[in-house]
Amino acid sequence: MTREDGDLAWVPDNEGAVEGAEHSIVDSGSREGPPISRMLVLWCPDWPVVAAAATAGVPAHLPAAVFAGNRVVACSAVARSNGVRRGMRRREAQARCPDVEVFAEDPGRDARLFEPVAAAVEELIVGVEVVRPGVVAVPISGASAYFGGEDRLVELLADRVASATGAECQVGVADGMFAATLAAHRSVLVARGAGGAFLAPLSVTELDQPGTERGELVDLLRRLGIRTLGAFAALPERDVVSRFGSAGLLAHRLARGRDERPPQRRRPPPELAVTTTFDPVLDRIDAAAFMAKTLAGRFHEGLATRGLACTRLGIHATTENGEELSRIWRCAGPLTPEGIADRVRWQFEGWLRKGDGIRPTSGVAELRLEPEETVEGHSLQLGLWQGGGEGEHTPESERAGRALVHVQGLLGPDSVFTAVPDGGSGPAQRVRMVPWGDPRTTEGREAAPWPERLPGLSPATIFDEIIPVIVADENGEQVSVTDRCVLTGAPRSVAIDGGGARDVLGWAGPWRVLAKWWAPEGAATCARLQVVLSGANPIALLLNWQEKRSPLWTVEGMYD
Template identity: 60%
Template structure:
């Protein structure tokens, strides 16, 4: 065994968000499909990947490569609810089943493998059972530690005990950026430094990692070495960490469970925070009015926040209450218990500014109001800006619906030709036209070599009156990357105009092939 990592079997359902969305919508399972969040692909099917569609791609680009692409919206509740039959199928033959996230379950190998005659026999049994009971394809991997076992499952590989460091060493450091862990910035930094494999990163000492890299690199370094996410807590735990809620009226509807989940999540998180702890493995136990008991364990790569704990309670209750009749409890839920099976020091959970006290109450009220607006007008009605990759100022700002993950998708790319700082203070959504004239009243145009016909003298924006140009900078050519055949470059200039109250600077753009058509790309005020 590698260090303190426990030997685990991981069962992985490939492209689970796509599988769940297709099952809910009734689309053909082999059709090319993709799940989108904020107009970018979260997950796509194998058929879509064969057509050149990939994670992080915009919807328009994906559909241009695969016109028959089936589009689904990202819905974590749906993914978790439909994954319950898979977890139940595994639980029928193994104890200690832990849901890592919808699409992945982990099982300790030691006891179950000995009972069924070895690790290979256990893996074959679970694959057969999941395909028979849940009707989905899956793969199994076994290794020391959750991270290595997950990568082994993606490769359908069994890593021998103690062989995890050797298995991980040749793999790309990009494997550290698993869904939901947001290590893209760290991975990009490691690649730029020439540390392109997990083995190269693992060869660094802990002192070097702690002194040269961000805080989250410590956990990533442990994973690259084949260890667990973080050392276990050695001190005795307080006995009152688990919380139980009893209901006078049994929970039978999903909306009732969602309301209860929020309250329980906050109580659970608050109780741990008072002891300076955070939870990384949460057991949810439900007892029905008929005396039935259901238990599910959720394992989390990062410590649970109050919202994350509430999400898992809601997902699990939805899964229990909406599965097919044969697996559904015969009565409503009368008692729920949340028990932290694994905790870490509270310093592992970095609370954001404003997450406690009066600011937290105000933020919570504002969040509820925004969700209410979304419920009335739709998810796209409330958006927040996110700075992302791109060459022009309009391309760099992406609007993310409220509640969606705010993760840059393409910020780490080089973007040759990107507009340097400072950025415009205002960027029009629909760039208005502009007329740029020289001193004698002729339209200023630009050659493919980046030369203006004459210096600009006046600029009129969107049909308005012409304003005198006090000073100008540029032009700058921006060529297509990669260079498309026949794609002309763009040209940009900056001009300072004489205004009524103050001078105003504008960023203007034109297509060299259409050099008479200038547009306003941004303004500096």
């Protein structure tokens, strides 16, 4: 049972517990191990959507969703009311909600707009840690006593964030980071020692929080019939380790209301910190992104030589005018060099893109990275040849990598791109350009079944500009495509961009593509046709036809 105090639900020590085995979990969990730190978590619901809509100027009452890898990673409450859900494919989401605003995932944008929220929290409480854009955590053992209790602190904090940024937020308090996060999702204040009782009835899927990568473990638990956190916590620890390994042990600690890792009693030595100065000062985001990669590599290498990895990263900067900026980022797992560089870049975007009167008055002259918390880094150690896979670190690839980095240093971080296979029905959609140094992940999209995919090989050259053509039959009439995807006549000649006509030596198709089928008023029927044209040097082209367009035919690509 819970009772309501204003907008917050309060879970007392002796309420919310259940009988039998689950009740014993609460008792044993409250006595075992060292005391757990009291944590407050402030959560801004659907933050990626909020940030994307604010950047694009889209009103909050319109349905919106953020997509990554053609799947929904976040959606607004209005979109959810229309059936859109996380993990849903884009086509299905747009079929359920044709008016949904589509945004691409952009962690830098999310972090930049979230910095004022973290700053508003820090005005009231010290020790703020950014878990990810949209979530901040802070220990409140001292702050709650200063402000006259946790409930009073929560009210003041919510008012401060709303008045300073206008962002909607929910606050939760509990023992430990995991329980406090789930409490924030429900606007609950969980009494000290009642974390196990609060977690017990919740679904085991709550273990799969963003950035934890526990999806496979959760799926296995559900297939074994373990549906709640209480049922998982009731399993003996020895059995959990033998069946699920170290990852299962960490999740089991969370389900019992404990911290993922025991409290760290010793602060990492100061020599693990990395400091660099800039002359001239750093005042551009692209320069900060390039610098972050180099600095993150040095920082991670220093930890790796001691067999350590960072889980809480302190980013401290000093401007040319002596202003001191500081932020701590907390991560569920050990940070990789790419993860460190991303957080440094996100933080610089938050600092350097604030509004006038809020952003620093000068560029950054000194930057220091400090490991606020470290763990054993055995799982991150590389093999003898420092390679993550076969052929990834050959001498040739290393030389090429150094050359690309040198070009980036001369022209900027967004000057060098490499192609990554991607998914899509059109040839232009099947390749994605990624800046050098960013993760080259494909997420398996290139191998997914695309019903309207062009058969055979894709064209070697894809044209960005529109090149109109006229496809004519033997009578000189322009060829079109019927509703049944049949040509109105056999192609006999093709005139490219007003030039002379060339005879068609062979052709194949057409293949139909229905664009925006989920929105009848905006739907358009397209078709693709392959042709081989005569001449001194015969050429093979991929043509694109679209109804209600002038010209009807354009050149989409050319084969070698």
